[in-house]
Amino acid sequence: MSQRHSHLPLTILFMLAWRNLWRHRRRTLITLTSIAIGFGLAVLFIGLGDGSHNSMIRNAIKLGEGHITVQPKGYLQAPANHKYLTDGLSLSAKLNELNVSGSIAPRISLQVLASTANNSVGAALEGFRSNSDQRKDMLQPQLIEGNWIEAGDHRGIVIGDGMARKLKAKVGSKVVLMAGKRGGDSQAQLGRVRGIFDSRVDELDDYLILSDLQFAQYFLAGEGAIIEQAPVTRFAVFLDDPDTMDYWKTQIKAVIDNDSIVALDWQEMMPQLVQFIIIDDAGNYVFLILILIMVVFGIVNTVLMSVLERTREFGLLRALGLGRQHLLLLVFCETLLLSVLAVVIGWLVGGGTHWWFSQHGIDFSALMPEGTAIMGTFMDPVVYTELSWDRVTQLTVIIFVTTLLSGIYPALKAARVTPVEALRT
């Protein structure tokens, strides 16, 4: 056997590290439990956050203009009644040829003045296919009086309860809708209230008037549109799988082939909602950081105590010929194993908690008696936790790396042990 440097096989290293971890079983279990509980809480809060955000996004998309909106260029920055897609018919045909996995809804959006004998208010008139649009699924269940607009009803309108109060209108009331035209003239149409809804979102209840598509097209005709060409303000594209949004956006852009028409995704359409979610998410991550700080202190305490208790043993090992780097690796391996266990147990606790609440949800309605409207959309009162695979990976990496880094200081402390001083202890 030739004289070489000392070496410590990985199998022996991990065997020693594993056994050292369980020297003080209770201490190790307490440390693992505290990490698991902290991690479980973090998973729950992140899952709740994602669940509530996704609920808001889904509702916003359903209430709004879909996952992807095809509309005139510049409309988002400066909406105007005279901005519309003149040849909705042929654009609709091109979009339908794509066979989008979902639905495509033509819509008209107009700024009008709604008047009754009692009052006048500014309003947004939204025309859509009353028997098939997503809005029907969202708002028909919210009717508190009257009925939904029948297909072919060219005068019927549905208004929110806030607007009904302002106009002192009820089911059957006549409402005059007046809109300005390009060039300065105005035009008016008469609508009759068929139903009143309460969506719990003030922006809708106080401001929105719904009508069949053809009723709204009368106004576009006043702007010079040819009704036979089915002019619309936009096409709202709703996808069965939101994860395919980027793909379909690319496909839609390719068939549009017109510089004056744009395809925008929901983030571009609702930047304030996006900002709100980012800020809210940041709050959740602050909470996660606080948990991580506790985790770090817990691990450093446990591993450092374990190192200090073994000063003499480390001195013995150094005297026998174990190199500093091996001692450092040994303590680091102990932390590595602790990290792996912590992540596994943390996921059992956190994942179990998440699974439970993903099935049963948490009911927040008692905390929000005035409704759950936020940022022009609303959050379902029962929130189900949601975790994407990206989030799972992110949380796992964060916890694992944090626990691993916690072991650096104790490992360095162990490596600095000199045999002669250690053996005196």
Add this chain to the structure above:
Amino acid sequence: MALLTLQGISKCYQQGELQVNALTDINLQVEEGEFAALVGPSGSGKTTLLNIIGGLDTPTQGQTLLNNMDITGMKEAELSNFRLFQLGFIFQAYNLVPVLSALENVELVMVLQGRTVEEKRERAEHYLQLVGLQDVMHRRPSALSGGQQQRVAVARALAAGPRLVLADEPTANLDSENATALLDIMHRLSHEEKTTFIFSTHDPRVMERAERIITLHDGKIVSDEVLQQHHDQPTI
């Protein structure tokens, strides 16, 4: 050629504002196969001298030659390797790694030396048998008596095949029966394996078995007496 030569070894260290001369001008030669004891009262410098011989401490002055190698100027990593391949250690207490069995403790140094699995196992079992612990080799130190733990330490020290074994008060924590048994084993093995043993002790039982007694007082060698011939050398 002597196995160990110490030339002008001195060791001073600072204790607060006080400078302490632990060793002063130590000159010593130890031949291969000797069974020698460093004796003296507490504070005489026995452990310091042993640590310097073992490369665990560095002298302030002087030179240490072991197996023709000057270890005085060696860097830490070199000393570490030197200890691994040339020396064996037996300490007063806490000799063993608590999470390893007796067999694994004996194998440990051979693992670091890079020996094969078969060789480690064979040597470990052989030396545990020599010290009479073949029936308890799978027990951890907490399940062994003090005497048994020291015997495992002896087996570990010898299984690695060192030229020199350094033992710092190995019997200090043992009762008479265990101490005597341990010394008998070490004495016998030193002859069988032709391994040099140097003890630091103030245990008369150790001194009785030593073939050479080197007495230290206040960091200096005050006497160096060969009591009996060791197996290769005539009496001085």
